[in-house]
Amino acid sequence: MQISELLAVKRLHLRFLTGAEHAHRAVRWFYTTDLLEPARYLRGGEFILTGMMWRTRPEDSETFVSSIASAGAVALGAGTALGDIPSDLVEACRAHDVPLIEVPSETSFGAVTEEVLRALTQHRFTTISETRDRHRRVMAEVAAGADFAEAFAGAATQAGITAWVISSTGRRVASSGAPLPPEAGDWLAAKALTWPTFPRTVRLPSGDGTVVTVLPVQTKESHPLATWLLVCAGDQAAWTEEEHESVAELVSVAVLARSRIEERALTDARHLEGLPRLLAAQRFDEAAALMSGLGPEEEFSVRGRVVVRAVMMPEPRVPDLTRRVLTELVADWSGAVVTGDTDSLAVVPVPDGVEARRGGEEIRSSLVRRARVLEGGLLDYRVAIGLSSAAHGVPELRGAAVEARHARRLAELRGGRSRVIAGAEIDSHELLLASVPEEVQSSYRERLLGPLLAYDRDHRSELVSTLEQFLEHSGSWQRCAAAMHVHVNTLRYRIGRVEELTGRDLSSLEHRVDLFLALKLRD
Incomplete structure (x- = not known):
């Protein structure tokens, strides 16, 4: 409730002595005290009630008000049962910008407390109902195939929460308001790969020192190297119960969206399972039929597609992990990813409106950055990635797949926790070495x-x-x-x-x- 709502209750006969301009402040709770310095018992947002038993001299008013102000109290209600409110208390409240409200002798603190409790309880029930309705609506929209980024932004905005969803590679998935800067997303994703427990509250390494709380978006198939993170502005320790519930709502919506994406990626991988063998055997008509769901042929010819191949060494103990990691690495380009005999293969379109060669360079640059973010979570693994030049038809795709395989082998040879090699870089003895079994x-x-x-x-x-x-x-x-x-x-x-x-x-x-x-x- 707001301070103005409390003062609107006529039977309480409350009135402002100072700070009426802050009548819109929200009251989170109430606290009655006659301690001179009660700050250690306050959490912020309280309406303080006091009979002024703590005042033995004028200087005590400054001590008392500075204590409750430092703890985040929203207002002070002073009772007049023992006499008028002294001017030094009025001045102290004015100096610390704390609204001072007179509680007349005919109004008991119990009556004020009862009114606050009634209003807060009513607000709590209303909030719970609204949260549940909003949660059901958003979950239904996402389950029906609504755009997750749009649904997330709407839900977070309605809940009054500034939040972002990023991937394990720092990729920006959704946000309410302005997106996280790329460097902040990369930093958070890399840090999260080293954290043993969640949630985590950290300060971003930016000029303004923004504090955020990070929570995992965990699905049945989750793995730290291929998952999402929910990032919320603020320190979770200072969140209200309503804010905690709203954040939990956002997590569950993100889990549903992530699960749908993982299921769709697995379905696509199974559908394209035979693609590497068809290309190797030059059975282009069958390969084209298999790829018919990846976009129209004319778009294929104009924009071209790049083949990306990846392998993790040693072979991961987690089934299908390489495919899931590669799926995350190429997610921005809607690449179809399939598991081959020795590696995982993705066919990704050149970015729209970009010349093929430059598009390949953009993809390589992004892969390098994202793979580098993953390095903190690779631990005993290495990841080697090769990508081809753009192919403008299914027959060309076979050569692109071979080129990407040689580039991937060269990436293995060059070592490093992560390595990305483009086919255009293979122009020395390394090409021969990469092509040798x-x-x-x-x-x-x-x-x-x-x-x-x-x-x-x-x-x-x-x-x-x-x-x-x-x-x-x-x-x-x-x-x-x-x-x-x-x-x-x-x-x-x-x-x-x-x-x-x-x-x-x-x-x-x-x-x-x-x-x-x-x-x-x-x-």
């Missing part, structure tokens, strides 16, 4: 470097690193020795051991290339 790579690497690695392990030597430095300095004895801070004779001895153990002559360009490629396969 893993078992061949492993055999080649072991045959050339195995003896060196075993020798280093048994003798605590540095033959492998010496070989790397020697090749990096193009076989220059002086420059390599200087870079390694060793004598040239020491370097010659080590390289001699390398040649002896590998059977390769490092004065031969051909043999240098053999060892160089083996080292690259080890990176």
Whole structure:
């Protein structure tokens, strides 16, 4: 209730002595006290009632009012049963912008309390009813296929809550009011991947230091690497019971929307299950029929589509996790994602109105940023992603899928917690390495470097690193020795051991290339 509603009750005979301009302030609760400094017992939003037993001298008024003001009290009701309200109390209330209301001697504090309780109870029942009606309506709309972002914005605005939904990659899903800046979303998503428990209240690393509370949107299929987060403005510790209920309402709406999206993605993946094999076998008519639900053929030809392939290493213990992570990574482009034999594959349209080459660059840039956000939650995993140039027809899609596979293999070779490689970047020996089957790579690497690695392990030597430095300095004895801070004779001895153990002559360009490629396969 508002202060004005309380003063409108004629039988109470209440009147403002100061602060009438704040009559619209909302009363959350009431508190009766005669303590001189009651702040530690207040939570904010209280209408304070006092008989002024705490006042033994004029200075006490300043002490009392500053205490309740610091705790967030909305108004002070002073009883006159023991005498008139002193001017020092009026001045203290005026100085601290606390409305002061006279409670005449014929009005008991019990009557005031009863009226506040009646109004708050009535408001509580009305709020519960409105919240439930709003919740049922929004849930029904989302279940019927309404746009989640629009439904969420409406529900949050009605509840008076500033809130956002972001994904585990920092992608902005929905918001009430202005969206979170991209850097804030990325920061929150990355932090959330390291939090063991929720909800979490944090201060955004922005200039204004906004405080937000983060809650997970957990579905049956939830995994921290592929989920949503609800971000609400403010500290949950200061929320009212109504605000907590409204936030819970928003969480349940988001859970429903997320569940529908996950179900649709799984259905699409099952529908497209045979696409990689059809493309590899060049059965383009069947592939086109399978993809008919992904958009009209003429749009395919004009805008083009990019193939994205991803793999997580080692293979996740959670079933289908790679597909779910890739689905989240390409979500903005409505990419259809399917699980292949060795990786997950997505076919995503080039952004509307963007030239194909530049569209591919935009997709790559976004993938790099989003994959980097996920790094904090990868823990024992790595994710390698490759994407192709734009294809403008189903026959071209086969070449795009092969190009994306080679790019993904190169991403695996280059290492890092996350790595994204575009097909256009494959223009060196790495293209050849990426196209070689893993078992061949492993055999080649072991045959050339195995003896060196075993020798280093048994003798605590540095033959492998010496070989790397020697090749990096193009076989220059002086420059390599200087870079390694060793004598040239020491370097010659080590390289001699390398040649002896590998059977390769490092004065031969051909043999240098053999060892160089083996080292690259080890990176």
